Amino acid sequence: MARRILIDPVTRIEGHAKISIYLDDEGNVSDAQFHVVEFRGFEKFCEGRPFTELPSITPRICGICPVSHLLASAKAGDAIMAVAIPPAADKLRRLMNLGQIVQSHALSFFHLSAPDFLLGWDTPPPRRNVLGLIAANPDLARAGIRLRQFGQEIIEVLGGKKIHPAWAVPGGVRSPLTEDGRAKIRAWLPEAGATARTALDLFKQVLKKHGRETQIFGNFPSLFLGLVGPDGEWEHHGGKLRFTDSSGSIIADQLEARSFKDFIGEAVLAASYLKAPYYKPLGYPDGMYRVGPLARLNVCSHIGTPKADAELKAFKKLGRGAVTSSFLYHYARLIEIIACVERVEVLLDDPDLLSEDLRADAGINQLEGVGVSEAPRGTLFHHYQVDRNGVIRKMNLIIATGQNNLAMNQTVAQIARHYVRGNDIPEAMLNRVEHGIRCYDPCLSCSTHAAGQMPLHVRLVAPDGTVVREVTRS
Amino acid sequence: MAAKTLTIDGKEVSAAEGATILEAASDAGITLPTLCHLEGVYDVGACRMCLVEIAGTPKLLPACTTQVSEGMNVTTTSERLQQYRKMILELLFAERNHVCAVCVANGHCELQTLAYRQGMDHVRYDYCFPKWDVDITHPLYGMDHNRCILCTRCVRVCWHIEGAGTKNVAGRGAKAQIITDLFQPWGESDTCTNCGKCVMSCPTGALFYRGATVGEMERDRSKLEFIVTAREKKQWIP
Numbered sequence: 001m002a003r004r005i006l007i008d009p010v011t012r013i014e015g016h017a018k019i020s021i022y023l024d025d026e027g028n029v030s031d032a033q034f035h036v037v038e039f040r041g042f043e044k045f046c047e048g049r050p051f052t053e054l055p056s057i058t059p060r061i062c063g064i065c066p067v068s069h070l071l072a073s074a075k076a077g078d079a080i081m082a083v084a085i086p087p088a089a090d091k092l093r094r095l096m097n098l099g100q101i102v103q104s105h106a107l108s109f110f111h112l113s114a115p116d117f118l119l120g121w122d123t124p125p126p127r128r129n130v131l132g133l134i135a136a137n138p139d140l141a142r143a144g145i146r147l148r149q150f151g152q153e154i155i156e157v158l159g160g161k162k163i164h165p166a167w168a169v170p171g172g173v174r175s176p177l178t179e180d181g182r183a184k185i186r187a188w189l190p191e192a193g194a195t196a197r198t199a200l201d202l203f204k205q206v207l208k209k210h211g212r213e214t215q216i217f218g219n220f221p222s223l224f225l226g227l228v229g230p231d232g233e234w235e236h237h238g239g240k241l242r243f244t245d246s247s248g249s250i251i252a253d254q255l256e257a258r259s260f261k262d263f264i265g266e267a268v269l270a271a272s273y274l275k276a277p278y279y280k281p282l283g284y285p286d287g288m289y290r291v292g293p294l295a296r297l298n299v300c301s302h303i304g305t306p307k308a309d310a311e312l313k314a315f316k317k318l319g320r321g322a323v324t325s326s327f328l329y330h331y332a333r334l335i336e337i338i339a340c341v342e343r344v345e346v347l348l349d350d351p352d353l354l355s356e357d358l359r360a361d362a363g364i365n366q367l368e369g370v371g372v373s374e375a376p377r378g379t380l381f382h383h384y385q386v387d388r389n390g391v392i393r394k395m396n397l398i399i400a401t402g403q404n405n406l407a408m409n410q411t412v413a414q415i416a417r418h419y420v421r422g423n424d425i426p427e428a429m430l431n432r433v434e435h436g437i438r439c440y441d442p443c444l445s446c447s448t449h450a451a452g453q454m455p456l457h458v459r460l461v462a463p464d465g466t467v468v469r470e471v472t473r474s
Numbered sequence: 475m476a477a478k479t480l481t482i483d484g485k486e487v488s489a490a491e492g493a494t495i496l497e498a499a500s501d502a503g504i505t506l507p508t509l510c511h512l513e514g515v516y517d518v519g520a521c522r523m524c525l526v527e528i529a530g531t532p533k534l535l536p537a538c539t540t541q542v543s544e545g546m547n548v549t550t551t552s553e554r555l556q557q558y559r560k561m562i563l564e565l566l567f568a569e570r571n572h573v574c575a576v577c578v579a580n581g582h583c584e585l586q587t588l589a590y591r592q593g594m595d596h597v598r599y600d601y602c603f604p605k606w607d608v609d610i611t612h613p614l615y616g617m618d619h620n621r622c623i624l625c626t627r628c629v630r631v632c633w634h635i636e637g638a639g640t641k642n643v644a645g646r647g648a649k650a651q652i653i654t655d656l657f658q659p660w661g662e663s664d665t666c667t668n669c670g671k672c673v674m675s676c677p678t679g680a681l682f683y684r685g686a687t688v689g690e691m692e693r694d695r696s697k698l699e700f701i702v703t704a705r706e707k708k709q710w711i712p
């Protein structure tokens with residue numbers, strides 16, 4: 001009898017989701033779907049607001065990566081004003097984004113993901129979390145927490161608060177870096193660099209024992225999307241878009257964000273509020289692509305700083321062409337932390353950062369604007385349409401987790417296929433499916449603009465809708 | 475002009491005939507919470523924040539529009555007044571869409587400041603969530619009706635300081651709203667002189683400089699008083 005296994009919700013991801021695993025009559029996994037069932041509708045209630053307010057409203061979508069929305073929104077605003085922002089403002093925005101990536105990646109790795117592979121997959125959930133990690137390896141856990149603080153400190157020094165700084169605005173930023181702030185950030189660098197290094201070395205050790213995970217946690221061909229610089233270097237805020245395929249070939253390059261509609265389509269899935277974007281020329285679902293740390297390292301040719309570049313080289317050897325296992329998102333995240341720390345160091349020496357020329361002023365010169373920035377979880381698009389006074393008429397956000405939607409479904413199916421046999425729901429599978437999702441560090445409040453949490457429960461549902469079996473895990 | 479003697483919060487105070495309780499209190503160093511009151515323009519008693527108790531009168535009366543009288547005994551702070559003031563603030567918050575966290579006036583808003591000061595920690599009434607527009611048709615200024623508390627300061631400065639008479643009130647009750655001219659978009663107003671006095675007068679984030687982002691609206695109200703003093707007393711004291 002065909003049945004459905006429902007994991008509801010997945011814990012330790014930001015937001016709320018549940019998973020259905022569809023089995024065929026033989027009891028084999030036929031398909032899987034990761035549902036996002038909450039809806040907050042930011043896109044709707046921003047209609048009618050002046051576009052200048054959106055950099056302060058849209059970051060409220062998420063408490064984890066508000067800076068990403070802030071920056072993408074400010075960039076969309078720059079486009080509506082049709083201005084090139086002062087160079088200092090661009091550098092300061094970059095500095096903040098680097099801080100954001102570090103803090104979010106540190107949270108993902110140390111708080112959310114490491115407990116699984118450091119404490120053991122089948123450790124009971126009450127102990128398989130950051131508190132368990134603190135008990136088992138206090139130094140590592142503390143260093144991880146401090147690494148996150150470093151990222152947050154950059155955000156705070158620039159924006160005045162850790163969460164929701166209303167600092168980037170259409171046309172630039174509101175305040176410069178101070179001498180004091182610069183010294184504060186600089187003082188962190190050695191420790192941040194060292195922690196990133198320790199974590200990376202540790203992960204490489206872990207990886208040796210996780211050949212199976214690397215093989216089955218989302219290892220499949222797909223396209224990859226990310227920003228790259230003019231020479232194909234790693235980008236996080238400027239640059240243009242590049243798609244590569246799983247052989248590592250560039251299939252589209254230096255694409256302008258403003259024409260994203262030409263190459264990104266958005267499928268709406270019936271069972272989820274998460275939209276599923278795909279690469280238009282290949283259609284849905286063949287145009288499935290991944291974004292985020294793994295994708296950014298796949299699409300770039302180099303990073304541009306020595307330590308990160310050395311790591312990138314070793315990393316690229318893990319794939320033939322592209323690195324295709326989503327388990328290696330963790331690896332990519334750690335390399336990106338190293339890259340960010342190095343870039344912060346270089347940026348801090350730039351005298352422009354203390355400049356007072358920070359904000360371009362202009363009216364409404366274009367009725368449409370697209371802002372794109374690399375959020376920690378992947379490429380983030382803000383697309384606004386305004387009337388001639390600058391009031392938002394239509395808004396569309398394309399979020400990292402949404403773009404990884406199709407890949408997450410495949411990842412779940414792939415893992416389930418290895419663990420589900422017959423009528424059983426092995427605990428081992430639940431733990432691993434959850435982690436498969438966690439590889440993407442999905443931020444569900446962003447991608448559906450949703451929030452909420454419920455106890456985890458798994459249901460076996462027959463095709464006629466009757467619940468065959470139910471397991472609740474609290 | 476005859477002076478009147480009265481008691482405010484147990485303090486003997488003397489005030490000129492025709493002075494309001496608010497003026498007398500402020501001369502005596504007693505501050506009352508106010509919202510619609512604005513130095514330089516006449517009072518209308520719209521917000522009721524300044525309500526006081528007067529011995530012998532069961533009604534609470536607004537200090538800003540009640541004149542002093544001989545032997546008056548005024549109480550400006552009491553449990554009952556506190557309750558009413560809090561209630562008024564809660565009603566103001568419930569009536570329109572005040573979202574401080576993303577408001578241009580965050581941190582510089584008189585409504586927000588009063589709410590903090592009066593200890594308003596929640597709103598007991600259902601929010602109305604009305605649908606109001608933002609008018610940013612004017613090249614320099616914007617008006618967000620969501621944040622308007624209908625204090626009419628802007629109307630009064632427009633009529634009585636600038637003399638243009640652009641700002642007006644239309645509608646009744648919950649539908650009342652500030653309009654420009656005969657309900658035109660602000661940018662199409664024939665009478666607006668672009669002086670910006672209304673923006674300076676607004677206690678909330680309802681009127682703002684175009685392009686202002688969160689917390690950026692700080693207002694310089696001293697200019698309004700400066701003009702009034704200059705006009706009435708022929709003294710130009712910046």
Ligand code: SF4
Nearest residue numbers: 622623625626628676
């Ligand atoms: S716009 Fe401002 S000044 Fe005018 S009535 Fe509303 S709150 Fe008062």
Ligand code: FES
Nearest residue numbers: 510519521522538
């Ligand atoms: S200040 Fe007296 S009623 Fe508003």
